[in-house]
Amino acid sequence: MKTVLITGASSGIGKEFATIFAKEKYRIILASRNEQKMKKTAQHLKQTYQVETHYVAVDLAKSNGPELLYNHVKENNLEVDVLVNNAGKGSFGPLHELDIQTELDMIQLNVHSLSHLMMLFLKDMVKRDSGRILNIGSTTSFYPCPLSANYSASKAFVLYLTEAVAAELQGTHVSVTALCPGATTTEFFQHAKMNNQRVSKKEDTMDPAKVAEIGFQALMKGKTYVVPGYQNWMLAQSPRLFPRNTVTKITRSVLEKTL
Numbered sequence: 640m641k642t643v644l645i646t647g648a649s650s651g652i653g654k655e656f657a658t659i660f661a662k663e664k665y666r667i668i669l670a671s672r673n674e675q676k677m678k679k680t681a682q683h684l685k686q687t688y689q690v691e692t693h694y695v696a697v698d699l700a701k702s703n704g705p706e707l708l709y710n711h712v713k714e715n716n717l718e719v720d721v722l723v724n725n726a727g728k729g730s731f732g733p734l735h736e737l738d739i740q741t742e743l744d745m746i747q748l749n750v751h752s753l754s755h756l757m758m759l760f761l762k763d764m765v766k767r768d769s770g771r772i773l774n775i776g777s778t779t780s781f782y783p784c785p786l787s788a789n790y791s792a793s794k795a796f797v798l799y800l801t802e803a804v805a806a807e808l809q810g811t812h813v814s815v816t817a818l819c820p821g822a823t824t825t826e827f828f829q830h831a832k833m834n835n836q837r838v839s840k841k842e843d844t845m846d847p848a849k850v851a852e853i854g855f856q857a858l859m860k861g862k863t864y865v866v867p868g869y870q871n872w873m874l875a876q877s878p879r880l881f882p883r884n885t886v887t888k889i890t891r892s893v894l895e896k897t898l
């Protein structure tokens with residue numbers, strides 16, 4: 640039985656990944672802060688799909704979070720075949736108005752923690768010459784996003800890291816893929832205090848199950864990156880079509896629109 644470790648598995652896209660991997664009969668390890676939510680999901684997956692489930696409550700915005708998670712996996716003699724590096728959060732507003740510590744915590748989670756987990760598990764995968772990693776970026780991985788400056792920069796990091804490492808791994812049986820979704824119907828906008836922004840309008844956001852399915856297919860094919868949805872793909876191409884300062888004007892006007 641293969642094993643998948645999914646971070647940020649208590650809700651949204653991560654929870655959908657857990658269902659997909661359970662259907663594929665993977666042993667599931669869920670990781671996030673909310674133990675109660677994960678316990679419920681773990682029980683549901685175990686009963687519905689007859690798979691082994693584990694959950695680890697860990698704060699990945701703390702610098703020791705990745706190592707605690709890695710050590711927990713090792714102490715339980717589990718070998719991770721697939722890492723879904725999904726935990727992440729957003730923020731909204733002009734940088735000078737945002738709380739510095741909250742922004743630093745977001746960078747710790749979206750950048751440091753993702754990279755740290757990737758390095759820890761990648762070493763084992765390369766030793767075995769087997770394994771897959773899926774890093775969750777965003778359409779904002781492709782362009783700077785005023786009013787979400789640190790967030791878009793953190794997601795650019797995810798895409799650059801993934802593309803570079805994917806090239807390093809060519810010729811091995813280890814693959815790294817970035818999933819770069821656009822607006823998706825999850826708790827993301829609520830946590831980022833973007834509920835009143837037009838971009839969060841339910842009719843225009845993608846179903847997280849669909850996003851996770853597209854990510855799963857790309858991961859299994861060993862693709863370097865995937866952008867779910869044609870409109871999102873077009874958005875990701877905008878820096879190729881327009882001058883860079885036009886792109887930031889467009890992204891600012893999109894994010895400014897309220898419901």
Ligand SMILES: NC(=O)c1ccc[n+]([C@@H]2O[C@H](COP(=O)([O-])OP(=O)(O)OC[C@H]3O[C@@H](n4cnc5c(N)ncnc54)[C@H](OP(=O)(O)O)[C@@H]3O)[C@@H](O)[C@H]2O)c1
Nearest residue numbers: 647649650651652671672673699700727822823825826827
């Ligand atoms: N929704 C979108 O429009 C969208 C678009 C592009 C990219 N994304 C990316 O997709 C990924 C998943 O987000 P989502 O949309 O599914 O949002 P979500 O429903 O808010 O899920 C975020 C997940 O991350 C976990 N998390 C947050 N802070 C954490 C911490 N300090 N330590 C451990 N886990 C933590 C949360 O669990 P706990 O709160 O229980 O810890 C939750 O399971 C993120 O990387 C996000 O940036 C989302």
